[in-house]
Amino acid sequence: MLAVKALDTIKRSKDDQPNGQRKNNQGNGSAPTRTLWGDALRRLLKNKMAVVAFIWIVFIVVVALSADLWVPYLLGSPTDIDTTLAAQNSKLPPSVLHPFGTDNLGRDVMARVIYGARVSLSVGVIAVAISTTIGIVLGSLAAYFGGIWDTLIMRLTDVFMAFPYILFVIAMLAVLGPGFINVFIAIGLLGWTSIARVIRSAILQVKENDYISAARALGASHLRIIMRHILPNSIASVVVYATMSIGSAILTESALSFLGLGIQPPTPSWGLMISEGQNFMIAAPWLMLCPGIAILTTVLAFTLLGDGLRDALDVKVTD
Amino acid sequence: MARYILKRVLQFIPVFIGVTLLLFTLRSIVPGDPIRMIAGEKALAPEVYQQIVERNHLNEPIYVQYGYYMNDLLHGDLGTSYQRHTEVSKIFADRFPYTLQLALCAIAIEIVIGIATGIISAIKRYSFIDVLVTLSTSILVSVPVFWLGMLMQMFFGIYLKNLTGGAFSLPLAGAGGPISQFPDWMHYILPAITLASVSLAFTARIMRSQLLEVMNQDYIRTAFAKGLSKRAVIVKHALKNAMIPVITFIGIDFGAMMSGAILTETIFNWPGIGHEIYLAIIQRDWPIVMGGVILIVIVVMIVNLITDISYALFDPRIRYGKKKGSE
Numbered sequence: 144m145l146a147v148k149a150l151d152t153i154k155r156s157k158d159d160q161p162n163g164q165r166k167n168n169q170g171n172g173s174a175p176t177r178t179l180w181g182d183a184l185r186r187l188l189k190n191k192m193a194v195v196a197f198i199w200i201v202f203i204v205v206v207a208l209s210a211d212l213w214v215p216y217l218l219g220s221p222t223d224i225d226t227t228l229a230a231q232n233s234k235l236p237p238s239v240l241h242p243f244g245t246d247n248l249g250r251d252v253m254a255r256v257i258y259g260a261r262v263s264l265s266v267g268v269i270a271v272a273i274s275t276t277i278g279i280v281l282g283s284l285a286a287y288f289g290g291i292w293d294t295l296i297m298r299l300t301d302v303f304m305a306f307p308y309i310l311f312v313i314a315m316l317a318v319l320g321p322g323f324i325n326v327f328i329a330i331g332l333l334g335w336t337s338i339a340r341v342i343r344s345a346i347l348q349v350k351e352n353d354y355i356s357a358a359r360a361l362g363a364s365h366l367r368i369i370m371r372h373i374l375p376n377s378i379a380s381v382v383v384y385a386t387m388s389i390g391s392a393i394l395t396e397s398a399l400s401f402l403g404l405g406i407q408p409p410t411p412s413w414g415l416m417i418s419e420g421q422n423f424m425i426a427a428p429w430l431m432l433c434p435g436i437a438i439l440t441t442v443l444a445f446t447l448l449g450d451g452l453r454d455a456l457d458v459k460v461t462d
Numbered sequence: 463m464a465r466y467i468l469k470r471v472l473q474f475i476p477v478f479i480g481v482t483l484l485l486f487t488l489r490s491i492v493p494g495d496p497i498r499m500i501a502g503e504k505a506l507a508p509e510v511y512q513q514i515v516e517r518n519h520l521n522e523p524i525y526v527q528y529g530y531y532m533n534d535l536l537h538g539d540l541g542t543s544y545q546r547h548t549e550v551s552k553i554f555a556d557r558f559p560y561t562l563q564l565a566l567c568a569i570a571i572e573i574v575i576g577i578a579t580g581i582i583s584a585i586k587r588y589s590f591i592d593v594l595v596t597l598s599t600s601i602l603v604s605v606p607v608f609w610l611g612m613l614m615q616m617f618f619g620i621y622l623k624n625l626t627g628g629a630f631s632l633p634l635a636g637a638g639g640p641i642s643q644f645p646d647w648m649h650y651i652l653p654a655i656t657l658a659s660v661s662l663a664f665t666a667r668i669m670r671s672q673l674l675e676v677m678n679q680d681y682i683r684t685a686f687a688k689g690l691s692k693r694a695v696i697v698k699h700a701l702k703n704a705m706i707p708v709i710t711f712i713g714i715d716f717g718a719m720m721s722g723a724i725l726t727e728t729i730f731n732w733p734g735i736g737h738e739i740y741l742a743i744i745q746r747d748w749p750i751v752m753g754g755v756i757l758i759v760i761v762v763m764i765v766n767l768i769t770d771i772s773y774a775l776f777d778p779r780i781r782y783g784k785k786k787g788s789e
Contacts, residue, residue: 298477301476301477301480302476302477302480302481305477305480305759305763306484306759307717307718307758307759307762308721309721309722309724309725310721310724310739310740310755310758313724313740314488314751314755317492317743317744318492390604394604398606398607398608398725401606401725402725404744414606417606421612424615424620425616425620428616431609435605435612435613438604438609439604439605442605443600443604446600446603446604447600
């Protein structure tokens with residue numbers, strides 16, 4: 144949450160182009176047929192950090208999705224404990240057979256990290272999908288209709304933002320009970336405020352354009368104007384925001400699981416693995432190091448990709 | 463100025479009512495019987511049961527309960543803990559100083575290091591230092607705080623101790639006190655750095671981007687054209703404007719630290735309010751949860767007000783210009 148609030152402020156900057164490419168690109172002679180997205184893609188591909196980040200994300204997704212096909216045979220099951228071998232396989236340091244070592248119950252840590260990626264990625268994507276949808280609906284209602292709608296929705300946003308985010312999520316989970324589905328419901332239901340504000344300000348800018356008045360004069364309905372004319376022109380900021388939010392949703396999930404409120408054992412989740420590894424910090428540091436590095440690299444990839452998209456799409460968010 | 467402050471204070475009222483309503487709704491849908499929590503596992507005589515119900519107004523409809531709660535709240539009474547049977551305000555009076563001290567240390571680190579690195583990396587744009595700062599701040603904002611805290615415990619508490627043969631290490635947990643072998647101030651080092659880490663990275667990023675943006679403005683070119691040195695232009699002209707969003711962020715962040723401290727406090731076993739509220743949520747001890755959240759919200763509002771006033775002082779355009787306040 145803090146992250147998203149801070150992004151609000153960071154993105155107000157119009158000149159943060161770490162690679163200084165935006166200007167050069169705009170200066171290049173432009174081909175006659177260029178779309179916004181084609182243009183953006185070209186710029187994104189020149190940003191090495193963003194490309195590396197994107198490749199890393201694709202790699203994680205592929206590994207996580209294909210896990211059932213090879214992980215159990217090569218590395219062993221991520222959840223089952225072989226009681227006969229548990230003592231002898233417990234806390235083995237990293238080796239060729241177990242690249243990330245084994246945990247205290249003799250399970251392969253790499254297998255658990257790979258299956259943990261499924262949890263983190265799905266929580267990230269689904270929670271952000273929920274919060275983005277709520278944010279788009281409320282944000283566009285507020286901006287498009289204005290007046291009392293705007294006041295009500297923005298006051299509601301203020302209330303949600305005044306609430307300490309992590310406490311709110313924890314309290315929500317206390318109400319719903321821990322578990323996989325409840326984690327993304329809680330994160331999704333509470334994360335919409337920033338997106339709503341972004342959408343609102345984006346629409347307020349787009350709304351003043353003449354083509355909106357033209358559409359209205361032609362008799363288009365409100366829904367049609369919002370869906371066909373306004374949202375496509377505000378979607379760039381949503382894409383940027385959603386990408387960055389996936390990273391912070393993954394971080395929140397790991398914190399919740401670390402506290403024991405999120406994913407429950409034996410399902411492997413990165414935050415849970417770190418909390419389990421805490422007891423063996425000295426004897427078997429790889430137990431907490433490997434899932435931690437997994438979180439770090441994944442979230443970093445989403446952050447860098449988001450940065451790259453922001454520069455490529457030339458999104459300026461002011462609210 | 464007085465009008466501006468009054469208006470900002472009035473804006474807090476609906477937010478405050480909203481927050482308390484939301485808390486109340488959560489409390490009423492959370493599973494668990496408060497009377498069982500107050501009385502424990504013992505069997506209760508019906509009259510005693512009735513007494514507890516009446517004393518806590520649990521037989522009234524929910525909106526009447528809300529009225530009672532708000533009435534008590536306005537008289538400074540946060541209620542009594544279900545399980546510990548002490549007044550909530552006493553619990554937080556004990557705990558709050560720890561969180562406040564930790565947050566102040568973290569904010570100090572954030573301001574000094576964050577702003578300094580941000581300015582340096584903006585001035586030396588695209589240099590090696592700039593790339594290093596950009597990369598390390600990106601890493602810092604992506605790192606799970608609890609993991610970072612554990613890494614620091616590992617290095618400064620354990621490895622350093624082994625390396626120096628037990629001669630030097632930093633305390634792993636707790637807030638000092640008579641049984642600790644370390645002086646009290648050493649207990650603050652690791653938790654404060656952990657708490658500051660992410661915020662520090664954001665501060666540096668915002669400072670850098672704001673300064674870069676301001677440096678492109680016309681009045682900066684004019685200042686250079688007058689023949690001022692780069693130092694004078696940056697210190698006297700650019701920084702003043704570039705600082706406003708940074709101050710805003712630090713203000714928001716101070717509030718976030720009150721609750722974000724949960725993770726840091728849990729790892730370092732720090733006796734602050736974040737950890738206290740977390741335990742209360744797990745135990746469904748709602749008077750503590752509500753009291754704690756309300757306390758945090760009030761602190762956040764006061765800090766936001768101070769930030770708003772401070773940049774209204776910095777920047778006359780905000781004082782006289784836009785009417786919209788924080789939006």
